[in-house]
Amino acid sequence: MEEPFVSPDEPLQCAGCGVAIQTEDKTKQGYAPVSALSRDVVICQRCYRIKHYNEVAPVDMEDDDFLRILNGIGATDSLVVMVVDIFDFQGSWLRGLPRFVGNNPILLVGNKVDLLPRSINPNRVRNWMQHEAKQLGLRPVDVVLVSAVKGQGIDELLQRVGELRRGRDVYIVGVTNVGKSTLINRIIHDYGSAGVEITTSPFPGTTLDKIEIPLDDGRFIYDTPGIINRDQIGHMVTPQDLRKLTPISRVNPKTYQLNDRQSLFIGGLARIDYVSGERQPFVVYVANALPIHRTKLEKADELMAKHHGELLAPPVGEAVKLLPPFTRHTLKIESAGPVDIVISGLGWVTLQGKQKAILEVHVPKGVGVAVRKALI
Structure with missing residues (x-):
């Protein structure tokens, strides 16, 4: 009979969603069978099902858990990258971000630019985002447009992150379903990191805890969980309708x-x-x-x-x-x-x-x- 997994001093984290791995309770988040612990990349059962079967599993993370993680950013010296869904700009806005991040600079990234009509001028979109951000109380240091799915704008984003972070850690923040994890997987691919692939899906709440991605200079990119904006209609429908x-x-x-x-x-x-x-x-x-x-x-x-x-x-x-x-x-x-x-x-x-x-x-x-x- 296999012995149950006992967490070491540094708990093993799911490479897909960041939650602590446990092998004792299938009904709790972070569960993985003991046999999965021998793999080079360990992911929890929930991430495995999302990745291989496109299943959606409920999570029991509360808003306070998200806020606890975000509140810690203000005590750091870092670059904050806020990702929004251009197609759902207001619905994907992370409210009150300045009070979470302290004096850290904020780079605003508009994802899913590939969904907009071809005729629209990208400079107009950037100017519009700057205007709307100001109306919502945020003054980003810059605006970058990307499509994480298509790989569009990733080179420009990496260049701006490199220029703005000045040797600091990078925190990537946003609400659920803005494509944050897909974007980070693109960044990981370009940095050449091995053994990391963050779970992505069309369902809210995929990332459950902070995920650390090492950089060449000893610093980290941190993927944070998405806060749920409960006024989005997507949280009120079935996965099939979503x-x-x-x-x-x-x-x-x-x-x-x-x-x-x-x-x-x-x-x-x-x-x-x-x-x-x-x-x-x-x-x-x-x-x-x-x-x-x-x-x-x-x-x-x-x-x-x-x-x-x-x-x-x-x-x-x-x-x-x-x-x-x-x-x-x-x-x-x-x-x-x-x-x-x-x-x-x-x-x-x-x-x-x-x-x-x-x-x-x-x-x-x-x-x-x-x-x-x-x-x-």
């Missing part, structure tokens, strides 16, 4: 000419009512797989009642019952320029903003809705 609302390829905008008293449904996850205003285009930026339905405002309630989970999907079938009840957000658009109506974790709808308009946005309770300066 795959449908998460863009995996360049988003094709869909334009609808709307008169007032018309409504747009984005699957069965959101509804936008054009209450009053002149006829104008509504340009929808969401995952290509999500169906859009247009109807008269007077018929919208009936359509929702009869077809939610069927014609209006995702969510599909019984998953409708998992969603919180829908709440209404009234928006008055008075801007002289284009604006985006943002639904956290789902996407946005652009209006030209040439005339006043009143909209009502219906989303599951707790999902963030905001108006911002148009990205495109």
